[in-house]
Amino acid sequence: MFSHKLSDNLYYVGVNDRKTQLFERMIPLPYGVSYNSYLLVDEKVVLFDTVENSFAEHSLEKIKFALEGRKIDYLVIHHLEPDHTSGIKAYLTQYPDLQIVCNKKAAEMLNGFYSISQNLLIVEENQELPIGKHVLRFIFAPMVHWPEVMMSYEKTEKVLFSADAFGCFGTLDGAVEDSKLNIEKYIGEMYRYYVNIIGKYGLPVQKTLQKLTDIQIDTICSLHGPVWRKHIEKVVGIYNQLSKYEGENGVVxxxxxxxxxxxxxxxxxxxxxxxxxxxxxxxxxxxxxxxxxxxxxxxxxxxxxxxxxxxxxxxxxxxxxxxxxxxxxxxxxxxxxxxxxxxxxxxxxxxxxxxxxxxxxxxxxxxxxxxxxxxxxxxxxxxxxxxxxxxx
Ligand SMILES: Cc1cc2nc3c(=O)[nH]c(=O)nc-3n(C[C@H](O)[C@H](O)[C@H](O)COP(=O)(O)O)c2cc1C
Ligand SMILES: [Fe+2]
Ligand SMILES: [Fe+2]
The missing domain is CATH 3.40.50.360 (Flavodoxin domain)
Structure with a gap:
């Protein structure tokens, strides 16, 4: 069960869902969907988000393979929606000592959904968390789908863990990086993902894009779809266009x-x-x-x-x-x-x-x-x- 290596310290440990017909029981998934999760291995081991319940064991196997006996120290939760958290109990069973890193709103939801209230590290906007030669900074992105949403920016490798933002439908077939995939299908699915899932929240998306303007981003690790490196400008452009409700030349x-x-x-x-x-x-x-x-x-x-x-x-x-x-x-x-x-x-x-x-x-x-x-x-x-x- 190989995990994809994105850099010396960063692994992709997410999963592909080819079974679900309708996302949120409403939106067809002709190309499936991925639930992404990432592992950063340094002096501390950080897991970024978990996956949907029925895929948790699969992701945990990938994590175990990458960690070679080490344990997870921090689980950063960017978004509480069940497509990313419904499997959380399995992770806590396997790694009972891990500390959950999230903001206050997420902590309330974590308690409400899963009765989890122990071992939490509650973070504030812009707070930094050193984990060795890597350092995380937390950027809140309220209503870039739900109110508790936050992103993490890793300063050393310039990686943005962007939660649902810049995500799209479509399983990751064989590779996870945009440069190794034919991105055409993901771009079409990004429009559909944005409009159907995030469409109402144009203003919050614009506010979050503003927060991102002055940081150098070399990699975007979203919760759905490819890891963006080569096409960052394109995907940020799509989010910018749609969140401004700016239409292209054309008539529907x-x-x-x-x-x-x-x-x-x-x-x-x-x-x-x-x-x-x-x-x-x-x-x-x-x-x-x-x-x-x-x-x-x-x-x-x-x-x-x-x-x-x-x-x-x-x-x-x-x-x-x-x-x-x-x-x-x-x-x-x-x-x-x-x-x-x-x-x-x-x-x-x-x-x-x-x-x-x-x-x-x-x-x-x-x-x-x-x-x-x-x-x-x-x-x-x-x-x-x-x-x-x-x-x-
Ligand atoms: C179930 C049904 C309800 C209709 N209700 C109305 C109506 O309330 N007022 C009206 O002027 N015509 C009504 N019509 C007539 C249609 O508007 C008309 O036949 C129209 O040409 C149908 O367009 P279409 O061929 O694109 O379906 C109704 C037709 C059907 C089949
Ligand atoms: Fe979401
Ligand atoms: Fe999601």
């Missing part, structure tokens, strides 16, 4: 349709967009996975939503998308809407109300009773073109 068209009338409108709108930019993505809410729909909505600046009127309301799956965007406070979009009805239209009115609530720049809307007529084509085409023009 999200529509629901029972009998294809709304879909036909979406096709015409897309043609108008494509006149201006090739970056046009259509999502049928009944087919596309919602975690990917909202990811693309975060990624691109233009957002056009279409829905038939359904029992005096929006098509329910369209409503779900709106709920998820609102829950994550997606800001700064160029918006348009379209829809149809047969006797009393409500969908376009409701879509525009959403736009107003979210303070989007609403370019316009188009609505049809029953089916589109030839004369309507130009209206839908122009709607797409206009949004694309404003986005560029």
């Amino acid at each position: 068209i999200v529509y629901g349709s029972m009998y294809s009338h709304t879909e036909a409108m979406a096709e015409v709108v897309a043609r108008g967009v494509a006149e201006i930019t090739p970056n046009v993505i259509l999502h049928d809410v009944s087919k596309s996975d919602i975690s990917q729909i909202i990811t693309d909505c975060f990624r691109y600046k233009g957002l056009i939503i279409g829905s038939p009127t359904y029992n005096g309301n929006l098509f329910p799956e369209v409503s779900q998308v709106l709920d998820k965007l609102e829950l994550r406070t997606l800001k700064n979009r160029i918006f348009a809407s379209f829809g149809c009805y047969t006797w009393a239209g409500q969908s376009v009115r409701l879509l525009n109300a959403f736009s107003e609530k979210m303070q989007y720049e609403n370019v316009g809307s188009a609505e049809v009773k029953q089916a589109m007529q030839k004369a309507d084509y130009e209206i839908f085409y122009n709607l797409g073109k206009e949004v694309a023009g404003k986005v560029r």
